[in-house]
Amino acid sequence: MAWISLIVAGFLEMFGVLMINKLHMNRNWQSLVLLILGFGASFLFLAYSMKTLPMGTAYAIWTGIGASGGAILGMIMYDESKDWKRVVLIAMILGAVVGLKIIS
Known part of the structure; x- marks a missing residue:
């Protein structure tokens, strides 16, 4: 249940960033x-x-979901840069989040 709660927290952080x-x-x-x-x-x-x-672990995953999700939503909703380097770096953040889940 803690992992589900953490993922929900990350998505709510993305929502907060959109509201900013x-x-x-x-x-x-x-x-x-x-x-x-x-x-x-x-x-x-x-x-x-x-x-x-x-x-x-919780903080790293929470910020990873929020930061990468905010960047992805910015690309989708606000036509921010979709440069391949940016996409690769976002994928690295998401990969680190998955890695933390695997080892925890």
Whole structure:
């Protein structure tokens, strides 16, 4: 259950990052509330997963999902650069996340 909670936390972090961009583009209270709820829920799920998983592993996976997911969503939704070097580096982050799961 801790791993599922950690993955949910990572996806909620991605949602929070999207809300940062949305708030930057269109300042309104709904975007701010969604940003706070997204990151707040992300931290709650992270904290729950850290009851079982080691802190270093949980944090690395959480940030890996959030960082790579945010970059991928930026490429898909906001037409950010899709340069092959960027894609390879994102794949390396995701590979490290999978590696941490395998050894934990």
